[in-house]
Amino acid sequence: MGAGGRTTTGDVVLGAMWRPGPAERERSRLLDFVAALGLDGVDALQVRAEADPGWYWDAVVRYLDIGFHRPYRQALDLSRGLPWAEFFPGGGYTYLTDAVIRPAAREPDRVAIVWEGDDGASRGLTTSGLAAEVSRCAAGLSRLGIRRGDRVGIFLPMIPEAAVAVLACGWVGAIIVPMFSGYGPEAVASRLRDAGATTLVTADGARRRGSTVPMKATADAALALAPEVGRCVVVRRTGQDVPMVAGRDTWWDDLLVPTTDDVPSDPIPTDANEPYMVIYTSGTTGAPKGAVHVHAGFPLKAAHDLAFCFDTGPGDTLFWLSDLGWMMGPWLLAGGLIAGATVVLFEGTPEFPAPDRIWELVARHRVTVLGLAPTVVRALMPHGDDWPARHDLSSLRVLGSTGETWNPTPWRWYAERVGGGHCPVINYSGGTETGGGIVGCLTVAPAVPGGFTGPVPGMAADVVDDAGRPVRGEVGELVVRQPWVGMTKGFWGDPDRYLATYWSRFPDVWVHGDWAEIGDDGWFLRGRSDDTLNIAGKRIGPAELESAAVSHPRVREAAAIGVPHPVKGECAVVFVVPAKAAGTGAGDDLALAGEVRKSVAAQLGAALRPDAVHVLSDLPRTRNGKIMRRLLRAAYLGTSPGDTSALENPAVLEEVAGMGPAG
Template identity: 35%
Template sequence: MDTKNVKKTKRTNTAKVAAKSSAFNVNLSKLKIKSMDDYEAIHQKALEDPAKFWGERAKSLLHWFKPWEKTLEWDFAKPHVEWFTGGKTNASYNCLDRHIDGPRRNKVALIWQGDPEDDVRIWTYQMLYDRVCRFASALKNLGVRKGDRVVIYLPMIPEMVVSMLACSRIGAVHVLVFAGFSASSAQSRIQDCEAKVVITSDGMFRAGRVMPLKANIDEALKDCPSVRRVIVVNRTNMPTAMKERRDIWWRDVMSDRSLNARLPAVQMDAEDLLFILYTSGSTGKPKGVMHTTGGYLTYAAHTTQLVFDTREEDVHWCTADIGWITGHTYGVYGPLLLGGTTMMFEGGPRWPDPDRFWHIIEKYRVNTFYTAPTAIRLLIRDGDEWLEKHDRSSLRILGSVGEPIDAKTWNWYRDTVGDGKIPVVDTWWQTESGGILVSPIPYVTPLKPGSASLPLPGIDVEVLKEDGKPAKVDEEGHLVVKNPWPGMLRGVFGDKSKFKENYFSRFSGFYLSGDGVKKDQDGYLWLQGRLDDVINVSGHRFSTAEMEAAFNAHPAVAESSVVGMPHSVKGEAIYAFIHLKEEEKPTDAMRSDLRKWVRKEIGPIATPEYIQFVESLPKTRSGKIMRRVLRKIVSGNIEDLGDLTTLVDVSVVEALVTEHELLTGRSSLS
């Protein structure tokens, strides 16, 4: 369905829904939604009695060693949220044990395609179970106990999944750090969570190249006293330094014949910590978002089933790196909780040729495909001929994640990749939410190109203006959520005050997402991107404060300001305004040195698209940099810079605009 059908299926009004809700009788084990009337009835029932709705979902989707005593306790004013209090379960058990006791024992759980074409591993549930139990037993032998933090700094290889499930099996908290991050970024996360063990690899393959990884950890651990052991996967056979009594090869760990290949899973309280995942915020220090066991697992299974219409025979491919939340929820936990087959790919979409994604879809008969708009835009530029070489008839659902998708990209995705026959589920969510909050129901929700459509059942959203009043139709505002959902974060690791400050203080009684949104007359949501100081580059979030702190640490930099610049492929690119110290010269060599510096401090994915040297920055009389002016300049919109009367020197703006045009080769008025 597309937008021309929206008027015919306009959302049912509240009175009509209320009249229908008394007849609510749905098989919650499947929660099959076959029409918009089904959606409205289920959605309304979930809002009327969330404890009953989510309680039935949790019972039907997960195995519980012990039932919970209370389904939900919450108060956004404190803030405090608990789901399934007193219930006992385990993530690893739910992903593995219950499947191997039935007909899925020899079903394929994981298909892994390495960067080299002939590097493939295919594991059944039984095979994955054996490896997870053995590695969990090895972690116990190394002194890892319930509640200990284990940092996983690995490329996209199967050992990543084994490590996650082994940690959850014994109650350890896994903390994945994206392998594209630098030693400095890894160090800050290891220090913050006080990790006991780090799991890494000698190196990694990417687009035909071999890159070191263990060397980053060696650099990071120069000031991480909490780390006792480092386990190293031999991925590339590159020369690797091993520190005596600290470092040990994965192969040596797993060769121990005494390891228990049937290690029982620890019974975890529903609110026990499952994992920490660091995300950029409006301050320079990344936030350790905490997700707990029962609620997160329930929501991961619920949304995977609903958004991807999960079927027993499906091969599901989420292209996101597992180091990000998308990979956690829809690359690992969601598919495995439902007994599905998940696809994992080590490489990128354009090597050795621009048809790598389409080749993999054909090779493994992928049914549900979930990727980022950045990847789609990149593949559009390569031309349709690469796509048309491959059979895509296995595809049933196309998904988009990580950033708003523009209508042009959406239409190509549906009409060219999907031959106009496959629904596009444009999903909105974030690290903090644990799973998808807004998305179409495939083959049910009428689609509008560029809109994430409607909240999923049980999610109650609102659009608020700056003054806290509801926004009007087509008026941009803050996307907030009124009520808790099981997958939501439970706090910021080591910083209780930040949980309230970041998410619940701006609008009392609401969860603040930080994203801007518009709601149209049909209730469809149109995401506008971040409203806080966060840049979204290819779906990866970077704090402007973190970027500026990295620049300011360079010995030649006096001051910096970083903003996001619209980019046709990445969505946003990093644009840095740099004020050098008086004795330094603004040369191309200096620009190159600053790029290398930031790559070292944060990682290659944080490399600025442009670095503009400035004599001064636009500041108010109180000394605050007026970033909205800088954002207007880099977006090419200087006709409406707003009120500039508070600036110390208005002429600074004209100089910035002129230099920006020279640097980028385009007019700011274009």
């Protein structure tokens, strides 16, 4: 175990299923960075980075050749305290320089973005083509009256125009407010109102699972609830007839028609710490939090993590299944373009028209770096090994995952059946507010099923007990002790809530809200701390109960919650989704529930036997695959669910409602 509890690149790691070879070490951007600094390995880099984050991020800027148009006075200013740390003060930077302008000048014919639609349609943009599209869109936005600092809502499916709109807003100095393409009117309106947006960019509709999904109607209803938003730009994606409001609505195609108006030909020279994005993360009280991110923050953190965790750079083709409303959407776009990779955007879903849609996409576009949430892998695995085996997946070099904790069996399936046993699985966890990963894996370190190598390079992460003392071999709070590039600049319009959420537990320590454990074979996340159960004095994360439940051959997925108990204080209730081969009758469900209870008790001990196991048709989840345990608990107990706008399948909660104590 390395310094600070890190699993190092040289350790013998117990239970490792993948180990790096000479090829991974030879091409590693991280090891090249270490060598360029003259340091003795990754551990030495991490120790110095934790002691001096200003030194570290200044070195990163130089190594990645980040194009500041005005030099910064110093690397890090802590005069306002750690929560308000400012990197690169005085510097001038727009991330468009490294994402769009420089690539177009250096490699005009290289493919920057590849898009594949739900219906199989495909389109590519070279770096020069992307620059031209973004410049035209920026000119159109300027003609509409959008100015530096204005907030622009982005409510679009994953189509090329979404990437162009996001980048064009940065070009004119506007601040994007990306939103999940499946939101309803109130969810869209609440984010527009909170951000004080002046403009919304949407589409007539989207295509999903072979059907047309209306978006303009949702946008119109949202704008009726947020009448202060005076402009709406509409992309013609599906060709359906939609009403256009005179004086407010503009077709995208009209926006991009050049005029003789005098508009800037170059991106606005924004300050390094000028906001470029407000992205909302769901709150448990019904009030989403708008995380503020700046030009020299989130995009640089994304490019850094791609380079040093995923070893992604020029020559790679990067695909991460996401939506622009989740942080991995903007992360994919900004980080991938700055890293010099070709970015793949996908409008569709993993199982349409068949369970090999993702594998087909990987083979067609020769994807080298693939990112999927564990829940997507768990959904595809029961379809069998034949589906990935039908396709040539030999282009894959790195597999990524984020969004949920793993169970060992799907992790192994992903590594072996998709990665062919030769690809590292880079487990990666952070959050919307962190701009990227806190803990992760490295392509030059052994990989353990479901585990992490340790902190992402440059992140001073630790695990502490209730008193803030470091702990090893037991579950504690995941914390970060030093600031980092990509850290949010607070919640939009609510600095007190930001301080209360992350900085109020221990002095000058970011408390992330995850339970974690550092063991001899790596770091492991045990779930959100507000999801963790305390049964008769024993604290256990939902992932342990869920892994025990899904080890049953007839269980595909599981979610565990804690509910009040008169004797134990709290007890476990587990919800399971049966595998396709399982029966569907009431008798089958009761039998399966009983078997799962016994199986969990046999693995974890009788004290942790679930008080109840319930069979569901599905688990409540966001479209990016995150299981919403707090909504399960609220539905089961009959309490207020809080913010449900990100939920993809709300009907599941109706199933749960009749199962609880009040049911």
